[in-house]
Amino acid sequence: MWDVIIVGAGPSGLMAGVTLEKDLKVLIIEKNEMPGKKLLASGGGRCNLTHTGELNNLFPRYNARGRYIKRALSLFDNRALMDFFTTKGLSLTVEEGGRVFPASYRARDVLEVFLRELRILNRRPRTGVKLRDFKRSDTGFTLITDGETLKSRYLVLATGGITYPTLGTTGEGHALARATGHELVPTGYGLSSIRTLPGDFKTLQGLSLKAVKFHLYKNSKKFNTYRGDLLFTHEGLSGPGILSASRDFAVGDTLHLDLEPPEDLFRGSRNCLNSMKEIIPASLGAWILENSGIGEKAFFNQLGKKEKTALLKNLSDGVYTILEIGGPFKSMVTTGGVSFKDVSLKTLESRKIPGLYFAGEVLDVDGESGGYNLQAAFSMGHLVAETLNQRLKPLCD
Ligand SMILES: Cc1cc2nc3c(=O)[nH]c(=O)nc-3n(C[C@H](O)[C@H](O)[C@H](O)COP(=O)(O)OP(=O)(O)OC[C@H]3O[C@@H](n4cnc5c(N)ncnc54)[C@H](O)[C@@H]3O)c2cc1C
Structure with a gap:
């Protein structure tokens, strides 16, 4: 039995994976043959990972939905994210206008920060494993994947949206959320050419x-x-x-x-x-x-x-x-997704299924161009992990 299974090794799932306490038994599953494919494509391979500016100026960048992720952004804001990367040895550069990139302008270096941390924690994402279905019981979750059945106390769905389906994001998280009673705000394409x-x-x-x-x-x-x-x-x-x-x-x-x-x-x-x-x-x-x-x-x-x-x-x-x-290959983000009506804004835990958490683009939030979407994904992954760290504290003490 795993303490936490994270489904999706994108920015939100990876951030959750490195933030969960080291003593917890954590498994990240990813259906692609490698983690972080969309992260690697971000910013045309350069990865505009956040934006400078005061916290209060961040919220309006997510249109009316900024209020849904206010707590996630407040607890792990752009400065915290930049600190996170620099303390892990990744130099950053800020362009005129405030976009923040790795100084190398290589998204691969951003991904490498996570993979290195996960190696240290012995949590290498298990790739080529696709979540097909899951069930909640008294003891936790049973996950049906292509090849095996997995069990965990807590489940994090960090499966992304529907843009660039060739990068793995085909809306399966949405379908699973709907099948388990969560309202879905109709999906569409945002940040479109x-x-x-x-x-x-x-x-x-x-x-x-x-x-x-x-x-x-x-x-x-x-x-x-x-x-x-x-x-x-x-x-x-x-x-x-x-x-x-x-x-x-x-x-x-x-x-x-x-x-x-x-x-x-x-x-x-x-x-x-x-x-x-x-x-x-x-x-x-x-x-x-x-x-x-x-x-x-x-x-x-x-x-x-x-x-x-x-x-x-x-x-x-x-x-x-x-x-x-726009369309699937000309839009950077998904609009719509799992409705915040069914998710606690404080913890991102489902109100329908206790112990189930959502993080990242699978939820009904999208930001402007400028690093805001990656910031949101990182902040949400961080919030879910810190919430679970508190809930699972007795196991770590
Ligand atoms: C071309 C492009 C460029 C972009 N550039 C930027 C940028 O520079 N700055 C910015 O802020 N934002 C950018 N974005 C948006 C940003 O990449 C996304 O908002 C961000 O990746 C969302 O992170 P996530 O963790 O929620 O989901 P994702 O990164 O989409 O990761 C979800 C993961 O879950 C996996 N998965 C899905 N279903 C299953 C399943 N059933 N079982 C197992 N695994 C599953 C997927 O394969 C995927 O790896 C860009 C987007 C695109 C398409």
């Missing part, structure tokens, strides 16, 4: 722009204004600014990009393209000229009224219609 019209960005793919102002229109009415970094993809837009705003988007809405051209941008004897290089990269300038029906070598004072109007509009109010939003 979008396909747009125009969206023929072959010459712009990979181009990023800093702190762009853009407005969202719904049914031709302005809905909101945002400012954030944008990235052009081969078919539309991505980047932190778009990802974070994407929860407000619907297909058919329009984004209006304001590249904030100064009034006297087209002064002097330079051609249009050279003038635009003052505010945007040449490739984008050329694309805007083409989309305004203007040749690359044209001078502003030689343009007709229609062309001038088109060019100025494309610079200060370029309209992009949203054709598609």
Whole structure:
């Protein structure tokens, strides 16, 4: 009989695994052939593991759901997380704007911190083991996996959400939670890239722009204004600014990009393209000229009224219609999940099944782009482990 079985070796499960007291018998099972696959893919392999800032500024980063994880974040906040990594020997770097990465910019180094700690604790995740079902009895839990039956006093479901299913996250935790009487907030995709019209960005793919102002229109009415970094993809837009705003988007809405051209941008004897290089990269300038029906070598004072109007509009109010939003492979997080109605906010223990805990993205919480989702997963894993440390204290004394 194990004291605790953790299902899922992602950030939340790994953090729980290293935080549980060393004298406890802890097993982590992971259905992938290796732990932390999504962690390795995070931040494009660079792992934006948290964000700097005061605790009170963290809560609003999870929209209205920040209140659900207030306790988890308060007990193990961004500073505590950064301390955790640095005391384990992982140097961190803070980028302008506050995103925190390992100094090596290698997600593998973040994963290695956990694997090393787990080796010391003799808790290597058992990989290739998929939880199929579980039952609660008076003595604890019986878990049915592919190959064997496991028994534990306490069970932690840290099985993640539904994005990037090839990384192991196929919503099995949700199905098990529902089958055992927990309410599920319908799942969807958050932090999503979008396909747009125009969206023929072959010459712009990979181009990023800093702190762009853009407005969202719904049914031709302005809905909101945002400012954030944008990235052009081969078919539309991505980047932190778009990802974070994407929860407000619907297909058919329009984004209006304001590249904030100064009034006297087209002064002097330079051609249009050279003038635009003052505010945007040449490739984008050329694309805007083409989309305004203007040749690359044209001078502003030689343009007709229609062309001038088109060019100025494309610079200060370029309209992009949203054709598609995210999906399993274009969204970073899952919206929805196990409802906090059925989970104690103090401990993350199920209100339906005593002894069952949830941690991480399997729950109905998601954050903005910027390291907030990993922070949430780490904080929740930490809270569950500390709660269990208290409950199981007699075993450790
Ligand atoms: C491409 C990408 C980039 C991202 N970049 C960032 C970033 O830079 N910063 C940031 O803050 N967030 C980022 N995120 C989001 C972040 O990775 C997740 O929010 C975080 O990984 C959630 O952690 P978790 O422990 O809850 O779940 P996961 O990391 O999803 O881990 C869950 C684990 O459970 C396992 N599992 C599932 N079902 C079973 C089962 N039945 N039996 C056994 N094991 C099971 C899965 O295989 C998986 O390994 C990114 C997400 C993606 C997809």
